[in-house]
Amino acid sequence: MKVILLDNIKGVGKKDEIINASDGYARNFLFPKKLAVEANAENMSKLKAKQDSNQYKKNVEKEEAMKIAEKFKGILLKIPVKTGENGKIFGSITSKEIADNLREQYKMEIDKKKIDLKEPIKMTGSFTVSVRLYEGVIGNLKVQIVTAE
DSSP states (O other): EEEESSOOBTTTTTTEEEEEOOOOHIIIIIITTTTTEEEHHHHHHHHHHHHHHHHHHOOOOHHHHHHHHHHHOOOOOEEEEEEEEEGEEEEEEOHHHHHHHHHHHHOOOOHHHHHEEOOOOHHHHHHEEEEEEEEEEEEEEEEEEEEEO
């Protein structure tokens, strides 16, 4: 019997997957526990509509991420810091500080976890920081660390 899973079931399948289950397993376990529904025409059309809706949402989110990545090309984020001799910074610049300065200067909300710093920045100068905006969409942000007056 073909059934559509309503939840992830270990060893059986993932949510919204269509599987072949034995009649007894489907009627005695999956249906009573609301883990699956029969794969009839009505349920198949609901599943198709749900998948189309999810795909549309993903496409919209990816387009927005690509627009943000384009905006990053025209941005030079300047972060003023106190420095000692030889341009060394007191402390370091972390992804949180980059996200905060991006919010203050350009009104862009980027989660600090998406900013990919290999290691904290400890010198003045220009750096390119990659930002994971969406699956497969990475924006490069130019960051300039300058001495505060």
